[in-house]
Amino acid sequence: MPHLDPVLDLLIDQLLEDSDRIPKQRLEILDSLTGHIRKELKNKAPVRLNFICTHNSRRSQISQIWAHTAATAFQIPRIETGSGGTEATAFHPNAVRAMRTLGFRIAQPEPQEKPDNPRYHISFGTGTPDLICFSKRFEEAFPSEAPFLAVMTCSDADQNCPIVPGALARIPLTYEDPKSSDGSGKEQQEYLKTAVEIGREILHAFRKI
Secondary structure (H helix, E strand, C coil): CCCHHHHHHHHHHHHHHHHHHHHHHHHHHHHHHHHHHHHHHHCCCEEEEEEEEECCCCCHHHHHHHHHHHHHHHCCEEEEEEEEEEECCCCCCCHHHHHHHHEEEEEECCCCCCCCCEEEEHHHHHHCCCEEEEEEEHCCCCCCCCEEEEEECHHHHHCCCCCCEEEEEEEEECCHHHHCCCCCCCCCHHHHHHHHHHHHHHHHHCCCC
C-alpha cells in the first residue's frame, strides 16, 4: 500500500483543518468537481483529470500535483492526473520552488534535448510512482481520444476554450495567477499562497469522494 511522506501527511491534515476558510461560491464549484469524479468512478474506467491553463507553467501544474497527492492520500482508485495548456512553455521555477518548500520531493531535471522545458520527477512517499511534470498542450496530457474531465485553472484558458475536445465535462476552478509577483521580491510568498489555496481546495473535493 502506498504511503505519503510524513511531512505531506502533516501538511494535508493542516489544510483539511482549514477547509472552513473556503468561500461558499468556491465550495459549489468543488462539489461539482467531486460529483463528476464520483460519476466517472461508477463506470469502472480510469478517471482522467486534465488541469488546463494557458501556459501550463504554474496553476495547472500545481493542481495536477495536488490531485495526484489527494488521490493517494484518500486511496481513491483509477484516478489519473494530467495537465496542459493552450500552448507549451515550461514548469516555472517559482512554482517548482513553492512545491519543494511545502515538502514535495522534486529532483533536479537531468540534461535533455529541451533544456527550456525540463521534465521534473516528483516523488511523494513509498510505493507511489513518480509524477513527471513538464509543460505541454492540453491535448497531449493523455493518449489520443482518451476521455477526461477538463478542470480549467485560469480564466484566460476557460474563456478562450469554449470547447475542449475530448472533455466529458469542464469545471471552471480558476485561480489568480502568481505570475504577477515575478520580479517583485514577493514571489515566494505569493506562489506559496497559491499552492496552499489550490491544495486546500483539491483536498476538500477529494475528501468528499
